[in-house]
Amino acid sequence: MKLQKPNDVMLQVSMRVITLFIFAFSFYLFLAGHNNPGGGFIGGLMTASAILVLYLAFDMKTITKAIPFSFTTMIGVGLLIAVATGIMSMLFGYPFLTHFFDYFLFPLFGEVELTTALFFDLGVYLVVVGAAMTIILAIAEDDK
Amino acid sequence: MSNLVILPIIIPFIIGAVLIIFAKHHRLQRVISGFTAVGMLILTIYLAFLVYQDGNIVLEASNWPAPFGIVLVADMLATLMLLLTSIISTACLFFAFQTVSSDREKFYFYPFFFFLIVGVNGAFLTGDIFNLFVFFEVMLLSSYALIVHGGTKYQLRESFKYVIINVFASALFVVAVAWLYSVTGTLNMAHISQRVAELEQTGVINVIAILFFIVFASKGALFPLYFWLPRSYYGPPAAIAALFGGLLTKVGIYAIIRVFTLIFYHEPTFTHKGIIVTIAGFTMVLGVLGAVSQFDFKRILSYHIISQVGYMVMGLGIFTPLAVAGAVYYIVHHMIVKTALFLFAGATERITGTTDLRKMGGLIKTHPVLAWLFFISAISLAGIPPFSGFFSKFPIILAGFQEGQHVISGIALLVGLLTLFSMMKIFSYAFWGKQKHTSEQAKTPIGKLLLPIVPLVALTIILGIAAEPIFQYSLLVSEQIMDPSIYIESVLKE
Amino acid sequence: MEVLMSVVIGIIFSVSIYLFLSKSIIRVILGSLLISHGVHLLLITMSGLQRGGPPLLGLEAEAYTDPLPQALVLTAIVISFGVTAFLLVMAYRTFKEHKTDNLEELRGSADE
Numbered sequence: 001m002k003l004q005k006p007n008d009v010m011l012q013v014s015m016r017v018i019t020l021f022i023f024a025f026s027f028y029l030f031l032a033g034h035n036n037p038g039g040g041f042i043g044g045l046m047t048a049s050a051i052l053v054l055y056l057a058f059d060m061k062t063i064t065k066a067i068p069f070s071f072t073t074m075i076g077v078g079l080l081i082a083v084a085t086g087i088m089s090m091l092f093g094y095p096f097l098t099h100f101f102d103y104f105l106f107p108l109f110g111e112v113e114l115t116t117a118l119f120f121d122l123g124v125y126l127v128v129v130g131a132a133m134t135i136i137l138a139i140a141e142d143d144k
Numbered sequence: 145m146s147n148l149v150i151l152p153i154i155i156p157f158i159i160g161a162v163l164i165i166f167a168k169h170h171r172l173q174r175v176i177s178g179f180t181a182v183g184m185l186i187l188t189i190y191l192a193f194l195v196y197q198d199g200n201i202v203l204e205a206s207n208w209p210a211p212f213g214i215v216l217v218a219d220m221l222a223t224l225m226l227l228l229t230s231i232i233s234t235a236c237l238f239f240a241f242q243t244v245s246s247d248r249e250k251f252y253f254y255p256f257f258f259f260l261i262v263g264v265n266g267a268f269l270t271g272d273i274f275n276l277f278v279f280f281e282v283m284l285l286s287s288y289a290l291i292v293h294g295g296t297k298y299q300l301r302e303s304f305k306y307v308i309i310n311v312f313a314s315a316l317f318v319v320a321v322a323w324l325y326s327v328t329g330t331l332n333m334a335h336i337s338q339r340v341a342e343l344e345q346t347g348v349i350n351v352i353a354i355l356f357f358i359v360f361a362s363k364g365a366l367f368p369l370y371f372w373l374p375r376s377y378y379g380p381p382a383a384i385a386a387l388f389g390g391l392l393t394k395v396g397i398y399a400i401i402r403v404f405t406l407i408f409y410h411e412p413t414f415t416h417k418g419i420i421v422t423i424a425g426f427t428m429v430l431g432v433l434g435a436v437s438q439f440d441f442k443r444i445l446s447y448h449i450i451s452q453v454g455y456m457v458m459g460l461g462i463f464t465p466l467a468v469a470g471a472v473y474y475i476v477h478h479m480i481v482k483t484a485l486f487l488f489a490g491a492t493e494r495i496t497g498t499t500d501l502r503k504m505g506g507l508i509k510t511h512p513v514l515a516w517l518f519f520i521s522a523i524s525l526a527g528i529p530p531f532s533g534f535f536s537k538f539p540i541i542l543a544g545f546q547e548g549q550h551v552i553s554g555i556a557l558l559v560g561l562l563t564l565f566s567m568m569k570i571f572s573y574a575f576w577g578k579q580k581h582t583s584e585q586a587k588t589p590i591g592k593l594l595l596p597i598v599p600l601v602a603l604t605i606i607l608g609i610a611a612e613p614i615f616q617y618s619l620l621v622s623e624q625i626m627d628p629s630i631y632i633e634s635v636l637k638e
Numbered sequence: 639m640e641v642l643m644s645v646v647i648g649i650i651f652s653v654s655i656y657l658f659l660s661k662s663i664i665r666v667i668l669g670s671l672l673i674s675h676g677v678h679l680l681l682i683t684m685s686g687l688q689r690g691g692p693p694l695l696g697l698e699a700e701a702y703t704d705p706l707p708q709a710l711v712l713t714a715i716v717i718s719f720g721v722t723a724f725l726l727v728m729a730y731r732t733f734k735e736h737k738t739d740n741l742e743e744l745r746g747s748a749d750e
Contacts, residue, residue, distance in 0.1 A: 300736070308666060
């Protein structure tokens with residue numbers, strides 16, 4: 001039995017907007033993670049869920065075309081970024097993974113605390129998005 | 145402080161991550177991973193030498209001082225295990241180049257391989273009990289992926305049991321860590337050791353000790369938690385089976401040795417001479433009986449892992465410097481010989497297409513080199529002088545008699561005999577007798593396959609001939625781990 | 639509070655052991671998921687449920703609770719997330735290959 005193509009205009013239109021909000025919130029969580037709840041892991045999971053919603057609303061082909069890189073590469077890049085932040089402190093003679101932070105004055109934002117841990121979190125973020133999507137797609141792609 | 149200690153963990157980590165990106169270029173993957181394995185070998189030799197000369201190296205990761213942050217401690221036992229890991233992983237990797245099909249290679253074989261090494265090296269180096277759990281999980285997750293790698297029916301079915309028993313054991317691991325944290329209020333192993341010494345090891349702490357023993361015993365395949373091992377090690381290709389057989393259970397044993405010499409060493413009559421020795425006896429006997437009853441090359445070897453893990457734990461259980469030195473020596477011998485034997489199983493499987501001994505025969509006529517190399521490793525495993533097996537079992541059993549542990553020492557001798565019997569069974573079925581493989585199969589070239597095995601066989605001969613210096617080294621290792629104050633001082637610097 | 643938590647953890651453990659012993663693969667995986675929850679709760683409870691402020695720099699409080707168990711639990715959650723995801727994929731593949739999720743039928747015979 002051939003399934004009819006569902007009429008999901010409402011879903012597609014609303015998801016386009018909603019995913020934007022999810023992306024923004026996940027980005028906020030990612031940046032908030034140093035001293036407050038949030039961080040790369042939870043932000044990454046939320047981003048993954050946003051992408052997943054897109055996969056649900058549209059079909060596989062469309063999204064695969066829209067996201068032009070493979071999620072497994074993303075895991076590799078994320079791991080490399082995370083470990084690179086650790087190695088950077090090694091290069092300056094500190095123990096592995098020593099982190100630094102300082103306060104900077106930006107126009108518009110005011111005083112902002114910037115940390116090297118942010119880059120580590122970026123690595124975690126990429127790994128989580130990549131891993132979550134890889135696992136989900138591994139099951140989803142099978143079902144033809 | 146020295147960042148050198150972190151290198152055995154981050155080098156495979158970086159290479160694993162890079163190999164994920166280049167997953168589809170299997171030639172490039174082989175080149176990169178081959179060079180990395182050799183580089184790791186050199187690095188770990190250097191590290192072992194450095195620790196031998198200058199004493200423990202400690203790294204306080206993230207620059208957090210000792211009881212608060214995570215420390216990595218390279219002492220003599222840890223560096224010895226690191227060295228063995230890189231020897232074995234190099235041999236298995238070069239064997240994998242020739243045996244693992246390119247389909248499997250493309251499916252992230254090498255990244256998982258290196259993440260496994262990350263986990264193993266991390267477990268050896270870490271000085272933090274929760275971090276030990278994390279590295280165990282890194283190792284186990286990679287091992288789950290490798291053990292189902294290829295996804296044949298048999299692998300999927302048997303690996304499920306392997307995964308579930310390990311998930312359950314990991315849950316118990318966290319429980320044990322939680323209890324230990326609630327009692328001692330710290331996670332740093334040196335600090336825990338101090339606190340346990342202050343608290344006196346009674347009641348609750350004994351329970352925690354036994355729970356840790358159960359956790360590591362299920363990862364190290366001790367009685368009665370070994371049932372997952374023979375079946376799950378049968379499924380994956382020989383290179384992976386060799387890596388698992390040589391390496392993974394020994395990580396559990398390492399953790400037992402570490403925990404029961406550093407933290408829970410106050411009540412040796414209850415924990416060591418009571419429970420550990422009893423379990424060791426059962427493990428040895430039941431493992432070797434399993435091996436005797438099997439007619440499959442890989443299964444016999446898998447059951448032998450169980451019985452030999454018993455020897456190591458027995459050495460710890462007797463708990464004199466001589467016995468622990470014997471256990472350390474035995475680990476060295478076992479890891480090398482066991483890997484070699486699993487690789488032999490892979491080579492004979494390549495020739496005959498089976499691992500069932502009843503379908504093999506007469507390999508000695510067509511592949512004499514293979515046969516004699518196997519013979520050397522087999523009698524070395526069984527403990528015939530002048531090979532390493534004899535010289536490593538000897539101190540354990542000697543210490544057993546010295547300490548009045550006559551039953552366990554007698555069992556160990558008997559088990560040695562049965563080991564010899566089952567190894568000779570493999571030799572006489574597979575290599576002697578009527579040739580059962582076709583003449584076309586007899587022409588299978590195995591010269592390249594032997595290349596990674598020969599150094600391992602050479603090592604077992606060297607370990608036997610140079611028994612004196614190596615035993616002295618193991619004695620040094622054992623004296624160091626039997627005196628926890630060395631470890632504690634190097635970590636907490638008091 | 640600790641007593642109540644202990645009882646809850648006990649219930650979770652017993653349910654998860656029951657699920658572990660059942661025949662369906664998916665139930666066994668649910669058991670592993672549940673036992674990880676039990677273990678995480680145990681980790682939090684065993685280190686004492688102090689009633690201070692949450693250990694966040696953004697909050698002002700007189701006393702903070704011990705942040706370490708929470709960090710440990712977070713790590714353990716991430717790990718069990720990974721393991722569970724892997725188990726689910728693996729169970730799915732097993733089901734596809736063997737056409738059954740009954741562990742009784744997945745026993746396999748001795749000589750194969």
